[in-house]
Amino acid sequence: MSLSTAIPLPSRAWRLLTLTELKLIGRTPAVLFWGIGFPVIGLIVLGLIPGTGKPVKAFGGASVLQTYLPIIITFMIVMTSVNFLPSILATYRERGVLRRMFTTPVTPRALLTADLVITLGIQIATTALIVILATGAFTASIRQPLAFIVAFLLTAAAASTLGLLVAAVSFTAKAANALGAVLFFVLLFFSGLWLPRAEMPDWLRGVSDGTPMGSGVQAIQEALTGHWASGLYFGILAAWIVGCGVLAVRFFRWE
């Protein structure tokens, strides 16, 4: 009798899988516009409004641009991770794409991995573009780049695992879209899109600290002004990553 040997995927399969998924995203205008175009345009518009580069007392001496930079990055992360990613994966499950893959030498896990990698890739590229624009064309600055990179990556990872969890618990693509939309507004509210965290009452900021995007914005914000945020914020992000990751793996179904 034979041994069950996990046959390693040809690297060609990984390459084509990632490339194909990337092409499919490229053919989805909504993802390109809302995920990439809108945040970049938002930054440009904000930067062109006179006075947004000047310090504002209510924001603790930071400029409007400086305050909104982390929020714009977070907006882009939430949009791609919590809205688009679960929608893609839930649709694949609903339409039997994952089921079909299960019968080929490629496990559906490979497809999930490819989509996660692409999502992260889009986030990194878009953030790079936003940062170059904000610091090059406008007056924003990142005084602690390493802290910024760590904070950004943790925020992106927290959002992606949350997105996987949304895909895991949603039986249909419709449910994933609905849940994603609700989370989108909740997360962005706590990230300070409508009411910057600096203006939140203490209790509300406390709640915001507990959310991945609230902590993420805080950690990115402090990196901009030149220091590492308190370990608490990184700890909260890490807890979200581990928690959502474990639950997503536990509940994800191929069909």
Added chain:
Amino acid sequence: MCRPRPVANHGGMPVIEVSGLHKEYGPKVAVDDVSFTVEAGEIFGILGPNGAGKTTAVESVVGLRKPDRGRIRVLGLDPQRDHDELRELVGVQLQHSELPDKLRVTEALDLYASFYRQPANADELIDRLGLGDRRDVGYGKLSGGQKQRLSVALALIGTPKVAVLDELTTGLDPAARREVWGLISEIRDTGVTILLVTHFMEEAERLCDRVAVINNGLVIATDTPGGLASRAGGEQSIRFRASAPLDEDLLTRLPEVSTVRRDGDQFTVTGNEEALQAVIGVLIRHSVVAQHLRVDQANLDDAFVALTTHDQPAAHDQPATHHQPAAQRG
């Protein structure tokens, strides 16, 4: 990197062996007790009404479902334990397995080809399946028949030894269906063993070497399509329209006749080889002319109806499943 070892297929060992397969979903028994074997190079059909357990049976064969009881071997391998190895060797086309709408035909085949160690030539396969002029069309824009053919292509792209095809011509128009049938015969001629699930009689009659009829999770007959048809008792079916009112009791009383069905002035009579003579005799005596007279030999359709409407009293306290015994022509 070890190549998958050549799979033993010596001395007429069956390619697929299923014995005592049993699978429940909660309180519902999907497959009660199913056994069959498929020999190398065969097209083996699994036939049954909707909800009979066909899909669950083949999903267990390809390792998508873990049976509660029973033994399954495909090419001598266990679909659960040796799933990784079998994925290379078994091509599968399942129901409700679509592709992303914006994925183009060539992209889909190139992608799936990359999953296998020895893929078929994607270009050739596209041409053979008549998708040559649709290469750059997205899946969402293909017709039902084209989608189905692409799905068959994906099942064959890995040059499998065994192809499992579930409801392959459902939703196809008659012309597309015939095309796909032609293709399946060709594939068999290249030495691929095929397990075909269908509820479509004509398909089974045209393609299958042998057929297992499944009903309520049990195999109720395994035979060649011709063998099954003759089990229906060599009965004739006589159809005609009566030119004048006719009491159907006159026909029912004939010893040669077994059943009479009447729908307005349209009669369908079944009976033995002498039935036609006897029926015509009655008609002449009552000065009734049989218009649009048609006499048919029993076929797989009849055999299927006879087998599946013979509802055994449920041996298990499972809820009786409602099914339409007649093939749905769609």
